[in-house]
Amino acid sequence: MNISFHGADQGVTGSCHLVECAGARILVDCGLYQGGRSIEEENAEPFGFAPSDIDALLLTHAHLDHCGRIPLLARRGFRGEIITTPASRELARLVMLDAANLQEEEAARNNRRAARHGRGRRREEQPLYSVLDALNSLDAFGRCAAYGERLEVVAGVHATFLDAGHILGSASILLELEEGGQRRRLLFSGDLGNRARPLLRDPEVASELDVIVMETTYGDRAHKALQPTIDEFYEAINATFRRGGNVIVPTFAMERAQELLYFLRQGVERGILSQAIQVFLDSPMAISATEIFRRHPEAYGDDTRAIFQSGQDPFQLPGLHFTRETADSMALNRIGGGAVIMAGSGMCTGGRIRHHLKHHLWRRDSSIVFVGFAARGTLARRIVDGADSVRIFGEEIPVHASIHTINGFSAHADRQELLDWYRRTGGAPVTYLVHGDADAMQAFADLLTDTDVRMPALHDCHPL
Known part of the structure; x- marks a missing residue:
């Protein structure tokens, strides 16, 4: 029995871990690295294992840095089964197709830019994977895992998915391994969510463990309390x-966008925000994700489930507009003021948010509100770190807008919550720390x- 690490190792993105037991190879996540140009090249590198040798892939959740290389894995020979929760299955389809389209x-x-600058004879750039690759990879999705249900992945390997409270459908995964009379219990935390949030339930744990593989995204800091965070958001608006x-x-399409809609609705209902506020969700993926969220009220915490049961929609508010078409997105540039425009991606690595930043970063009357983690090397991180100007679509844009960083909305557990989760498991003889910057991890x-x-x-x- 062995475990090997092929992503999010001494870094935050690209989660990918391999467990070998009883002649089988089980992958946990296969995520995309996110960041600058060197990261794009890293995504195209060999996985560190033969994709054709993988018997099953267990997906903790549908964020791009956990599922984003699945189409590449399939294109390079993976023919095993992908097992995940019902909500993650729906969301992963959405995320992978969107990523392929953007690439x-x-x-x-x-x-086109190279051709305009007289570099037409060079080898044409190819996307990491195509929309067709993403569609083909969907054939690998097999059984769905219900929370708390123990299922046999292959002979000698059983998995139990536990609610991680991070995004809709997110899970920690308990693996029970048996080989040659030896038994091991491994718990992969996946990404852990904040406790006592309105949308999702608190993270669950397993106990009596031999090994824990644990994320440390915010292992070195505490989040701001939720209510002051919400108040800061309202005041920025x-x-x-x-x-x-x-x-x-700039918002992540899943969980963050829906949570912000939830709080915007509350702000209007309580008279903190104007009834005339115009909110534009300018992200086809976030719009589709919101529709998926509405289909899975069984995954919510008590407060949100009660709203659904009363016949109301927790994500609907007066003045909310869903902007699917590119032409409608471009038309938002004509709005001089009084609008909240939410667009992906949260780290500003692609998508429509770059166009909105190009039109608003130089405006002293506008604000850019960051509500999530920004990895090193991303456009979001450069803005948050105080860049005087940034390059967008080949043009240098001065940063004059008010920049707000509101970290209390994070979908990740902070240092104390991570420690509380670890203690609730009872610990383990061996703990692997992954999915964090070096400082946070240490x-x-x-x-x-x-x-x-x-x-x-x-x-x-490492041997298990």
């Missing part, structure tokens, strides 16, 4: 409207005094 558009745009500008919110490692803490490098392999 095709980006490659075509770069090729109202202050911007008083200046006559627009509020641009800070969290220092809190774990009763376990053998390991921080694996890319492609490290």
